[in-house]
Amino acid sequence: MTINKWVRWLLCAALIGAGVVAWLSPNYEEAQAATDRQTVDCMVKQLTQDDKRNIAQFADTNDFDSLWRVYDRVFPDCTVRGDQRDRKNELVTSAWRVLSTDREFVLLREAHAAHAAPGR
Known part of the structure; x- marks a missing residue:
């Protein structure tokens, strides 16, 4: 077999491999969103009551x-994929939004605001 035939075979194999990868990963964005949700949920659940008070x-x-x-303390324990480190700010912001809607956390914030209000 000549070098040209080997190059053609390798090129064909690479194209077929790329096609298979593209075919198998059409839901990459959905998978990424699912692991991001998993990470955000983990970050919210890993917070202690003292953490929540401090955040409030x-x-x-x-x-x-x-x-x-x-x-920063809980993020490393909750990351699922390496690329999430590059998007840490987005994930932390999402965790903050989720926590901000938690009824218990809202009560902590209200209690802290009432205690810190002038005239107290």
């Missing part, structure tokens, strides 16, 4: 650096 306090004083430090 930091959120009310707009101390977002301290708020992110709380998430």
Whole structure:
């Protein structure tokens, strides 16, 4: 077999391989979204009651650096894929949004705001 035939065979194999990969991964974005939801849910569930109290306090004083430090502690335990590290800010923001809708957390924020209100 000549070198040209080997090159053609390798090229054909590469094209077939790329086609198979494209065929098998049409739902890549759905899979990525599912693992991102899993990571966000994990980050919210990993927070302790003290973490939630601290986040409520930091959120009310707009101390977002301290708020992110709380998430920095739980993020490594919850990441599923390596590319999530590149999107950490997005995932932490999503976790913050989910936590912000949690009834228990809303009560913590209200209690902290009432305690920190002037005249108290």
